[in-house]
Amino acid sequence: MYFIKLIFKNVFRAKLRSSLTIVGLVIAVLAFGLLQTVVDAWFAGANAASAARMVTRNAISLVFPMPVYYRDRIKAVPGVKAVSHSQWFGGIYIEPKNFFPQFAVDADNFFEMYPEFIFKPEELLAFKRDRQGAVVGRKLAEQYGWKVGDVVPIRGTIFPGNWQFTIRAIFDGKDETTVTRQFYFQWNYINEFLLKRFPRRADQIGVFTIEVTDPGRVADIARAIDAEFKNSLAETLTETEKSFQLGFVAQSEAIVVAIRVVSFVVIIIIMAVVANTMAMTARERLAEYATLKALGFSPGFVAALVFGEAMMLALIGAGIGILLTFPVAQGFAASPAGAAFATFNVSASTVWLQVASAVLVGVVAALIPAFRSANIRIVDGLRHVG
Amino acid sequence: MTEAANTLVEIRHLAKGYTRGGQAVPVLENITLDIARGEFICLMGPSGSGKSTLLNLIAGIDKPDSGMLKVDGEDITRLSEGELADWRASNIGFIFQFYNLMPVLNAFENVELPLLLTNLSKAERRQRVELTLALVGLGDRMEHYPNELSGGQQQRVAIARAIVTDPTILVCDEPTGDLDKQSANDVLAILRQLNGEMGKTIIMVTHDAHAAEAARRLVHLDKGELIGAPAAD
Numbered sequence: 001m002y003f004i005k006l007i008f009k010n011v012f013r014a015k016l017r018s019s020l021t022i023v024g025l026v027i028a029v030l031a032f033g034l035l036q037t038v039v040d041a042w043f044a045g046a047n048a049a050s051a052a053r054m055v056t057r058n059a060i061s062l063v064f065p066m067p068v069y070y071r072d073r074i075k076a077v078p079g080v081k082a083v084s085h086s087q088w089f090g091g092i093y094i095e096p097k098n099f100f101p102q103f104a105v106d107a108d109n110f111f112e113m114y115p116e117f118i119f120k121p122e123e124l125l126a127f128k129r130d131r132q133g134a135v136v137g138r139k140l141a142e143q144y145g146w147k148v149g150d151v152v153p154i155r156g157t158i159f160p161g162n163w164q165f166t167i168r169a170i171f172d173g174k175d176e177t178t179v180t181r182q183f184y185f186q187w188n189y190i191n192e193f194l195l196k197r198f199p200r201r202a203d204q205i206g207v208f209t210i211e212v213t214d215p216g217r218v219a220d221i222a223r224a225i226d227a228e229f230k231n232s233l234a235e236t237l238t239e240t241e242k243s244f245q246l247g248f249v250a251q252s253e254a255i256v257v258a259i260r261v262v263s264f265v266v267i268i269i270i271m272a273v274v275a276n277t278m279a280m281t282a283r284e285r286l287a288e289y290a291t292l293k294a295l296g297f298s299p300g301f302v303a304a305l306v307f308g309e310a311m312m313l314a315l316i317g318a319g320i321g322i323l324l325t326f327p328v329a330q331g332f333a334a335s336p337a338g339a340a341f342a343t344f345n346v347s348a349s350t351v352w353l354q355v356a357s358a359v360l361v362g363v364v365a366a367l368i369p370a371f372r373s374a375n376i377r378i379v380d381g382l383r384h385v386g
Numbered sequence: 387m388t389e390a391a392n393t394l395v396e397i398r399h400l401a402k403g404y405t406r407g408g409q410a411v412p413v414l415e416n417i418t419l420d421i422a423r424g425e426f427i428c429l430m431g432p433s434g435s436g437k438s439t440l441l442n443l444i445a446g447i448d449k450p451d452s453g454m455l456k457v458d459g460e461d462i463t464r465l466s467e468g469e470l471a472d473w474r475a476s477n478i479g480f481i482f483q484f485y486n487l488m489p490v491l492n493a494f495e496n497v498e499l500p501l502l503l504t505n506l507s508k509a510e511r512r513q514r515v516e517l518t519l520a521l522v523g524l525g526d527r528m529e530h531y532p533n534e535l536s537g538g539q540q541q542r543v544a545i546a547r548a549i550v551t552d553p554t555i556l557v558c559d560e561p562t563g564d565l566d567k568q569s570a571n572d573v574l575a576i577l578r579q580l581n582g583e584m585g586k587t588i589i590m591v592t593h594d595a596h597a598a599e600a601a602r603r604l605v606h607l608d609k610g611e612l613i614g615a616p617a618a619d
Contacts, residue, residue, distance in 0.1 A: 002495075002502060009490035237588050292487040294477025295500045295547075298468065378447040382482065 007308040011316075014281070017311065021277045025317020025361070026032055026324065028270035031352050033325035034332070035263035040343040042249055042256055044179060049241035053113065056208040057244070059235040063202035066234045068191075073228055074208055079221040081213045084110040085205040087187055091154035091163060093144075097336065100140055102154065104187040111135070111184075113211050115143040117176040123148060123169035131189050134165035137180030139343075140354040141170045143334075152183075157192050176345050210238070267357045274365035278310045282369035290381020291372045299374035306373050310366035311359070318358030322351055394554065394587050395421035395444055402439055402455035413439045414610045417453070417545055426581040426588045428601035435607040437591045438559055444589060445478050445557040446470045475503045479548030483560035485540040487532045487547070493519060494528040498544045504551065518546040522576055538569025545576055551585070556580065558590040562597045574600040 012018055040047075056074060057062035068085060075083045107128050109115055117137075127133040136146060146152065146167055154163045165185050173180045187205065194202035201243035212221055222238035229236045239247075249256065282289075289302045325346050333344035400417040403410050414436045421427055421444075429437040442448040443455060446462050455463050457477065465473055480486075487496045494515055501511045518526050522542040532540050541561060548556055558577065562570035578600050580586040592598055606613040 002498075006490065013490055166460075287486060288488060291480075291482070292499075293471065293489075294445070294474065294480050296471050297501050298471055332410075379442050382486070 003304070003308070007305060010281075010285075010305070010309050011312050017277060021274060021313055022317045022320070024270055024273050025314060025358070026178075026321040028266050029318045029321025029358060030280055030324050030328060031266050032263045032357055033322065033346060033350055033354050034329060035259050035266070036241055036353055037325075037329055037344060037346050038259055038341075039263075040077070040347050040350060041344050042252070043246075044177065044341070044343045044345075045307075047177065047242075049245050050116075051218075051240070051242075052212055053239055053241040054210040054212060054218055054222060054225075055244040056210060056236045056238040057206070059108070059226070059237040062206065064234065065201075065206060066208070066236065068203045068205050069257055070217045070229065070236070071208060074210060077126075077221060077224045077228060079212050079214060079224070080210055081216050082109060082113055082211040084113055085187065086209065087204075087206040088158070088192070089154075089185075089190070090158045091156045093152065093154050098144075100143075100181055100183055102183040102185070104190050105183055107188070107361070110209070111171075113209055115169040116178045117180075118174060119169055119171045125269065127168035127186075128317045130166060130168050131192075132164060133168035134164055134183060134185040135169045135171060136167055136184070137182050138170055138172045139180045139184060141167070143181075146170075159193070161193070163190075177210050179341065179343055181343075189279050207244075209241075210354055215219070260305065267361065271361045271364050274310060274313060274361050277313070278306065278365045278369045281309065282373045286373065286376055286381045286384040287377075290378045290384070292377060294379050294382070303370040303374035306370035307363070307366045310369075311362035312367070314358040314362030318354055321358075322354050325350075392422050393420045393582070394423040394425070394458055395419070395589075396597045397421075397444075398454040400440075400443065400450050402436075402443060402448070402450045402456055414443075417610075417612055419605065419612060421587065421589065424581070424585045426577070426600070426602045427590070428439075428598040428604050429589065429591045430593070430595075430598055430604055431609060433601055436610040437607045440607065441557055441559055441589060441591045444555070445480065446474050446595040450589075475500065476551065477554040479551065479553040479556045481541070481544050481548050481556060481558040481561045483563040485532070485537075485544045485564075487540055487543055489532050492529050492531050493524060493535070493546075496532070496543055496576055497550050500547060500551045514548075517546035519549045521549075522546045523566070523572075536569065537565050537605075538572055541565060541569070542576065543574050545573065545580075549580060554587065556586055556588045558588060558592075560592055560594075561590065562592065562594055570594070570597065583614055 056066075056070075058066050065087075071083050071085060074080060084106045086106070087104040089104055091102055092098070093100070111119065111124060124135075127135050134152060141147065148167050148170060150167045152165045152167060152377055154165065156163055171180065191202055210221075210225070212218055218240055225238045226236050288307070293299065329344055329346045332338045333341070338344050397417055397419040400414060401412070402414040403412040405411070417440060431437045431442060439448065444448050444457070446465070450463055453463070454461060461474070462470065462473060488499065491499065495608055497515045498511055501514060506514065516525065516528070519528055522545050523543055524539060524546065527535060527539060532543070535543065540585055541564075556577075561577070562573055565573060574597055577590070581588050581602075588601075590597070590601060598604055
């Protein structure tokens, strides 16, 4: 207790210096946390993927469609429990900056394959009954202030024209990792349009979503599905939903790596700042450390004082930084820039990384000052004027 | 009690030097000195004469190059760093010229500091600290921090810190060097009282002839050698 008290008093002895160091730590830990959260957000879709779901797409590229009739053949593959399909729409809501994912889906069973989307049954039923109906995630609805019954105009890009959708259902996520920033509507709605205007593009879909009976057999099932369409006009590539999502992340891997590097550089910089603070502090107190040693305190005690002080500084800074990470992340998620991410939640692993980085900063910063202070000759230390 | 039994500090042919700029500089040479239990001895001499070095050796915060230094029958030159730290904690009380108090601790906490190395309970420590601070006339200043005390009061806190563990020897390095005359007299009076009434052995280094008068024996050093130092009586 006495030891902690002594450390605590020492930390706030040079108030300005300690405060500035703590401010630096707060900013560093906050920046580190936010950058890690950006990386997490990047992987959020993949991490939230179900092990029981697979995705089949055109083997050449995602931009090439597949005939919708593949659905029945896929369903006949042993191990497949259910099949649904969807199509990327890519429309513009008012102006291009209002980006959110829009999918035309098979209204009959698409959402039955996503139990993590929580609906009011009557709303889902209303969606299925309305050809122009749409389903939106809670966060997206909150972002634009939409409610059930609102009409949402979307200008098509891949599918030309001005489209109007009536929101029939708003779904919540099972937990905070569930992405609720999507906009879904009936595939039949755009297919009818295509049949009239561009018949050659009709009856085509972007991906099939497949639910399997046994997640342990996904590799065999994927092989069987792809074999089914071997040498056809649209060969398929089937993979787990997680692999499919990670494929998107891989396209921007360089950015993710850069963010990770920057987050660790921030920690290294603050490590140097705290090390400088501790070096100055220890140098000023050599006479005190020598006095303690003269009184009979061990070099280990002196080293522990320096370590304790560095650690307390680091943990105070980290504590405030971690506490600030949550509201700042929430603020970012609510901002237009944050809308680019499906979810932007500070994970437990990010908090632990912040704590670990603070401990590392404390230990590394104290290493040399502690060693020097503990090993100073008493007679030299007593002569020292701080 | 025989003369040998009465001798607390026994120094024989002690030598100490430093290396500066690659050259060996002798500081103490062939020092032989006995200090009796309960003595109040003053080491005097010009700057660089080696008096502080001798005090540091006796206090166990520096090690000689050669010779023997026994305190209460124990040859402290043979002790390891760790053993010396323990030995200092139980045998030596330090009083420095600039007090060397911990600025973040109040008077009570400063005096309590060396007791943390003992097995005393918190209540016992409190009792002892209060008693010691009262002895140096600072019973009403226990909560005061060093920067709230005068130089004389700070030195009295330092004296309390030095005696709270009831050490065998008090070593005082220029204890009045940073004090005004009145405060110096107060400090010397306390040291005399500790020596006269409580039988504490005190070894003091000073430049101040007035301070030296408080001691019972004067030992002069010049250029690392003792000048006319009769053995303890």
